Amino acid sequence: MDKNIELKTAMKNAYIDLQVKYNRSGAFDKIKIKPELDALAKQINVLNMKLLNEATVVTDGDMLEMAEIKKEIDAAASKQQLIAAIAKAVAFVAKKVM
Amino acid sequence: MSFKKSFKVLIVFIGIIVLSSCSKEKAEAVQLAAEQFRVDAVLALEQMNYLFNQDISMTEMSTDDQIKFVLAVLNDSTTVFDSELISGIEMVTTPNDEADTIEDKFTELKAQYYQFEKMFSSLDKGSYFAKDAVKEAEKHAINLTIQLINYAELIQKGGFTFTAARATLLTKMQLANEEKNIELQKELYKNLSVEVIQLLNAEKNAQEGAIRLCYKAAESGKVVTELVRNYDEMSFGDIMNSIKGGLSFAMEITNGNEKISDLAMKFEGFENTIREDEHYDDLLDKKVITSKK
Numbered sequence: 001m002d003k004n005i006e007l008k009t010a011m012k013n014a015y016i017d018l019q020v021k022y023n024r025s026g027a028f029d030k031i032k033i034k035p036e037l038d039a040l041a042k043q044i045n046v047l048n049m050k051l052l053n054e055a056t057v058v059t060d061g062d063m064l065e066m067a068e069i070k071k072e073i074d075a076a077a078s079k080q081q082l083i084a085a086i087a088k089a090v091a092f093v094a095k096k097v098m
Numbered sequence: 099m100s101f102k103k104s105f106k107v108l109i110v111f112i113g114i115i116v117l118s119s120c121s122k123e124k125a126e127a128v129q130l131a132a133e134q135f136r137v138d139a140v141l142a143l144e145q146m147n148y149l150f151n152q153d154i155s156m157t158e159m160s161t162d163d164q165i166k167f168v169l170a171v172l173n174d175s176t177t178v179f180d181s182e183l184i185s186g187i188e189m190v191t192t193p194n195d196e197a198d199t200i201e202d203k204f205t206e207l208k209a210q211y212y213q214f215e216k217m218f219s220s221l222d223k224g225s226y227f228a229k230d231a232v233k234e235a236e237k238h239a240i241n242l243t244i245q246l247i248n249y250a251e252l253i254q255k256g257g258f259t260f261t262a263a264r265a266t267l268l269t270k271m272q273l274a275n276e277e278k279n280i281e282l283q284k285e286l287y288k289n290l291s292v293e294v295i296q297l298l299n300a301e302k303n304a305q306e307g308a309i310r311l312c313y314k315a316a317e318s319g320k321v322v323t324e325l326v327r328n329y330d331e332m333s334f335g336d337i338m339n340s341i342k343g344g345l346s347f348a349m350e351i352t353n354g355n356e357k358i359s360d361l362a363m364k365f366e367g368f369e370n371t372i373r374e375d376e377h378y379d380d381l382l383d384k385k386v387i388t389s390k391k
Contacts, residue, residue, distance in 0.1 A: 001252070001255065002255070005255060005256060005257055008256075008257065009257050012153075012257070012259065012261065015154075015261065016261060016264055016265045016268065017268075019156060019157065019261075019262070019265035019269075020265050020268045020269045020272065023157065023265065023266065023269040024269060024272070024273075026170065027167050027170035027171045027174070028171065028174065030167065030190050031171075031186035031187075031189065031190055034189050034190050035189065037156060037194075038189075038194045041154040041156065041194050041196050042194070042196060044153065044154050045150075045154050045196045045199060045200065048150055048153060048154070048200075048256075049199070049200075049203060051252055051256060052150075052203065052249075052252065055245065055248035055249055055251070055252045056207070056245055056248070057241045057242075057244050057245040057248065058210045058238070058241050058242055058245055062210075062237075062238055062241060063209075063210065063213055065234075065237075065238065066213045066214060066216075066217050066235075066238055067213065069217050069231050069234050069235055069238075070213075070216055070217040070219070072228065072230075072231035072234070073217060073218065073219075073220055073221055073224055073228045073231045073232070074219075074220045074224070075224075076224030076226075076227035076228035076231060077220035077221070077223035077224030077227075077228065078224070079224065079227050080223060080224045080225070080226055080227050080228075081223055081224075
């Protein structure tokens with residue numbers, strides 16, 4: 001992580017300096033400088049995304065596992081609701097009989 | 099079926115109803131804690147999204163500036179009126195699309211916390227039979243929590259700045275430096291020194307705000323982790339105490355009563371506990387546990 005942050009800092013300094021140059025440039029120089037600025041922004045963003053991905057623990061596989069657990073809980077809910085309904089019906093009948 | 103047998107069946111069914119109603123409250127508490135975890139995590143991720151945008155920001159042209167820019171191009175005697183000219187004008191007046199890339203990534207990350215919350219959406223209806231499934235959720239509660247602790251560390255070390263504002267300020271400094279009128283220059287320097295302090299404070303507040311939100315969400319994650327781990331054993335009272343404890347600490351974090359460095363140490367302790375606890379050996383991949391090292 002630290003090396004990427006060092007690299008990012010160097011690129012950010014270059015990006016800021018180029019923005020200052022851009023801010024002070026005439027119209028035609030702005031047209032020349034803007035692609036360089038966009039390219040630098042993209043590179044810095046790539047580094048930021050790399051840092052973010054390194055810090056990210058949850059994977060696509062985990063997302064699928066969570067979806068599976070949800071299915072299990074939903075199935076348990078259906079089962080429990082069915083049994084509770086049967087129990088209530090049995091209790092009702094028993095009450096009438098006893 | 100004999101009366102005796104029917105009576106036994108009846109007792110079993112009534113038992114299930116009673117048990118279900120007891121654990122229903124516990125299930126609702128887990129649902130509430132998972133929802134809180136998602137709310138806190140989404141807030142933290144939105145603040146991070148803002149910092150990531152600021153980090154690659156570039157001063158955007160106002161409509162007036164855009165018109166001045168186009169006028170300057172048209173007024174230049176060397177201008178060639180062709181399709182390249184329009185492309186050039188479009189390029190300068192349109193912001194780059196990096197903000198979309200950032201937003202897509204954070205939408206993806208927020209979806210993880212929504213997915214976690216969604217897992218428990220019918221738990222209150224299946225509280226008794228879903229015990230094993232709830233235990234399986236523990237791994238994900240831990241991963242999502244550690245992820246937030248990692249993000250707090252990333253913001254602390256990542257050197258995020260309000261880049262466009264820094265460039266604007268440096269531009270003003272250069273212009274002030276070139277000012278021939280000494281009195282005016284002094285005045286410009288005076289104003290700029292205030293702006294520098296304001297900018298640095300704004301950056302610091304935004305970073306600290308994001309770090310605190312990450313730790314607050316991590317605290318909510320710790321609460322959910324504890325609830326799902328001990329779902330079987332905890333009473334409703336234990337669960338409520340755990341939630342209250344987490345909420346009160348979360349308030350301390352957002353009120354600024356806890357120093358960032360103390361928070362970092364506290365949550366590093368949480369990670370170390372997980373690494374050293376044998377319970378987690380089978381539960382988590384080694385890759386996950388050692389992801390930061």
